[in-house]
Amino acid sequence: MRLVTVGSVAFDAIETPFGKTDKIVGGAGTFITLSASFFMKNQGIISVVGDDFPNQTLEFMGSRGIDTSGIQIKHGEKTFFWSGKYHNDMNSRDTLTTELNVLEHFDPIVPEGFTNAEYLMLGNLSPQVQRLVIERMEKRPKLIAMDTMNFWMDIAMEDLMKTISMVDVLIINDEEARQLSKEYSLMKASKIIRAMGPKILIIKKGEHGALLFHENEVFFAPALPLEEVFDPTGAGDTFAGGFMGYIASTDDISFENMKRAIIAGSALASFSVEKFGTTRLTEITELEMEERMHQFVSLTNFQMIQHA
Amino acid sequence: MRLVTVGSVAFDAIETPFGKTDKIVGGAGTFITLSASFFMKNQGIISVVGDDFPNQTLEFMGSRGIDTSGIQIKHGEKTFFWSGKYHNDMNSRDTLTTELNVLEHFDPIVPEGFTNAEYLMLGNLSPQVQRLVIERMEKRPKLIAMDTMNFWMDIAMEDLMKTISMVDVLIINDEEARQLSKEYSLMKASKIIRAMGPKILIIKKGEHGALLFHENEVFFAPALPLEEVFDPTGAGDTFAGGFMGYIASTDDISFENMKRAIIAGSALASFSVEKFGTTRLTEITELEMEERMHQFVSLTNFQMIQHA
Numbered sequence: 001m002r003l004v005t006v007g008s009v010a011f012d013a014i015e016t017p018f019g020k021t022d023k024i025v026g027g028a029g030t031f032i033t034l035s036a037s038f039f040m041k042n043q044g045i046i047s048v049v050g051d052d053f054p055n056q057t058l059e060f061m062g063s064r065g066i067d068t069s070g071i072q073i074k075h076g077e078k079t080f081f082w083s084g085k086y087h088n089d090m091n092s093r094d095t096l097t098t099e100l101n102v103l104e105h106f107d108p109i110v111p112e113g114f115t116n117a118e119y120l121m122l123g124n125l126s127p128q129v130q131r132l133v134i135e136r137m138e139k140r141p142k143l144i145a146m147d148t149m150n151f152w153m154d155i156a157m158e159d160l161m162k163t164i165s166m167v168d169v170l171i172i173n174d175e176e177a178r179q180l181s182k183e184y185s186l187m188k189a190s191k192i193i194r195a196m197g198p199k200i201l202i203i204k205k206g207e208h209g210a211l212l213f214h215e216n217e218v219f220f221a222p223a224l225p226l227e228e229v230f231d232p233t234g235a236g237d238t239f240a241g242g243f244m245g246y247i248a249s250t251d252d253i254s255f256e257n258m259k260r261a262i263i264a265g266s267a268l269a270s271f272s273v274e275k276f277g278t279t280r281l282t283e284i285t286e287l288e289m290e291e292r293m294h295q296f297v298s299l300t301n302f303q304m305i306q307h308a
Numbered sequence: 309m310r311l312v313t314v315g316s317v318a319f320d321a322i323e324t325p326f327g328k329t330d331k332i333v334g335g336a337g338t339f340i341t342l343s344a345s346f347f348m349k350n351q352g353i354i355s356v357v358g359d360d361f362p363n364q365t366l367e368f369m370g371s372r373g374i375d376t377s378g379i380q381i382k383h384g385e386k387t388f389f390w391s392g393k394y395h396n397d398m399n400s401r402d403t404l405t406t407e408l409n410v411l412e413h414f415d416p417i418v419p420e421g422f423t424n425a426e427y428l429m430l431g432n433l434s435p436q437v438q439r440l441v442i443e444r445m446e447k448r449p450k451l452i453a454m455d456t457m458n459f460w461m462d463i464a465m466e467d468l469m470k471t472i473s474m475v476d477v478l479i480i481n482d483e484e485a486r487q488l489s490k491e492y493s494l495m496k497a498s499k500i501i502r503a504m505g506p507k508i509l510i511i512k513k514g515e516h517g518a519l520l521f522h523e524n525e526v527f528f529a530p531a532l533p534l535e536e537v538f539d540p541t542g543a544g545d546t547f548a549g550g551f552m553g554y555i556a557s558t559d560d561i562s563f564e565n566m567k568r569a570i571i572a573g574s575a576l577a578s579f580s581v582e583k584f585g586t587t588r589l590t591e592i593t594e595l596e597m598e599e600r601m602h603q604f605v606s607l608t609n610f611q612m613i614q615h616a
Contacts, residue, residue, distance in 0.1 A: 185535055188535055205516070222517070225494060256610075259610040299527060301608075301609075304568060
């Protein structure tokens with residue numbers, strides 16, 4: 001198998017200035033794998049749901065080439081549920097409910113066909129669970145990427161540091177980078193964090209784009225300026241999934257290819273926020289994607305000439 | 309004359325987490341013209357100072373090819389003075405003192421040799437003063453650019469709209485664009501603001517770069533990620549001065565050249581914040597500038613290939 005992702009498969013209920021949903025399908029693992037599925041078929045997901053989770057969604061994921069045999073279905077238990085409300089500027093949100101349910105005692109079983117995956121994506125989960133997945137792989141994947149959040153820095157810093165030291169790529173946002181490094185300047189933070197283990201650091205800045213750090217190189221991918229952000233939920237996971245899907249499908253971990261992968265992830269994230277949940281993510285056509293990639297090129301491309 | 313700028317020539321006293329200055333030379337007009345002087349010699353400035361202003365600074369500006377004969381010296385009066393203190397994140401500041409002094413009754417006299425300038429830069433001043441300068445030109449310049457701030461939106465909106473309708477390029481920050489358009493989305497704001505008159509809008513986002521809007525085109529210039537921002541005072545004016553200096557010196561108002569001009573302005577601004585006031589701005593060598601322009605290229609440049 002080319003790519004394996006561990007991450008939540010969940011229900012979300014979302015309120016934005018544009019509207020409100022009932023429980024809809026969400027979760028980091030869902031966004032990551034659906035996003036990666038734009039580029040590839042040969043991938044699997046490790047997760048856990050309750051018996052309230054719609055079989056239809058698992059079938060849909062299967063139809064997108066995602067092997068869902070690593071999703072445990074816990075009978076008599078309920079799926080992880082999160083609900084939140086976005087503020088008017090869409091840049092901040094309040095969490096209204098977090099019901100861990102099946103995630104509380106999640107033992108990430110790695111199916112046999114998954115253990116030789118070349119690419120591994122650790123979605124935002126407890127660092128112990130993330131580490132278990134690495135340890136249960138038969139061979140060390142070619143590239144391990146990891147997402148996390150400030151919550152784990154607050155309650156499980158020691159465990160988090162251990163897991164971070166085992167990965168190649170850390171993907172976090174600017175606030176998280178500042179908290180993890182205790183340094184406000186992202187340039188300084190990037191050095192401190194890479195000294196913790198990951199050779200590559202990606203700092204997501206939401207509507208302000210993303211930075212990719214490797215050795216002495218920095219690459220900046222802008223976010224596409226959008227008229228409207230309808231629902232930002234899952235944009236970060238979509239970005240990470242697009243990044244890993246692009247890299248796994250091209251099987252090229254050079255810095256040059258990571259730049260392209262970041263643009264690909266940014267493009268997919270720019271679609272994702274156009275509708276609630278995963279809706280838009282599953283509708284993107286090859287043509288739309290190609291057009292959007294070109295928008296990124298024209299957004300940042302310039303030709304220098306010598307001045308007089 | 310190629311480029312004329314109207315803008316304050318002033319004293320600043322600055323406090324940052326890194327240190328504190330006494331009264332040093334600042335002012336939008338000073339930063340703009342010194343920045344533009346990196347690219348060109350044939351420029352003039354219209355401003356006013358008191359007899360407390362150091363003749364040495366005027367001589368230094370002259371040595372950089374800036375014609376200071378448009379700076380009125382008011383005997384027995386004092387130069388405009390601003391003091392401010394930056395917060396720890398350097399993204400926000402408190403104004404401690406604003407003494408308008410000579411600026412209170414500033415009548416912007418345009419010297420004879422200035423009235424046929426091909427490029428006109430209106431630094432942040434009252435919109436009445438900015439408009440007077442446009443009206444006092446002998447012929448309509450090829451390109452008029454304008455800066456402003458929320459203060460004028462609060463107290464002189466009608467006058468501001470009149471001046472805005474007369475210019476080609478408006479250069480403001482994201483907060484100002486939102487206040488002026490009453491629209492949070494910068495994409496929507498850009499349309500509303502360009503309907504007010506300026507064909508071209510530049511929205512500065514500080515450490516998050518700048519957006520250039522023209523018709524259906526958008527260009528994004530990142531800010532260079534810096535280890536340390538020592539003093540952000542004048543960074544916006546340095547950016548505007550570099551932009552106009554580049555355009556005036558190349559005498560090319562195409563969209564392609566404006567992209568280069570924005571990168572040039574961003575590069576100069578990235579130097580400007582390395583030391584207090586205008587210090588760093590006057591030390592930049594051709595080689596340093598060339599290296600920094602290349603940093604911008606490598607920061608954003610990527611080559612797309614077709615994915616499988």
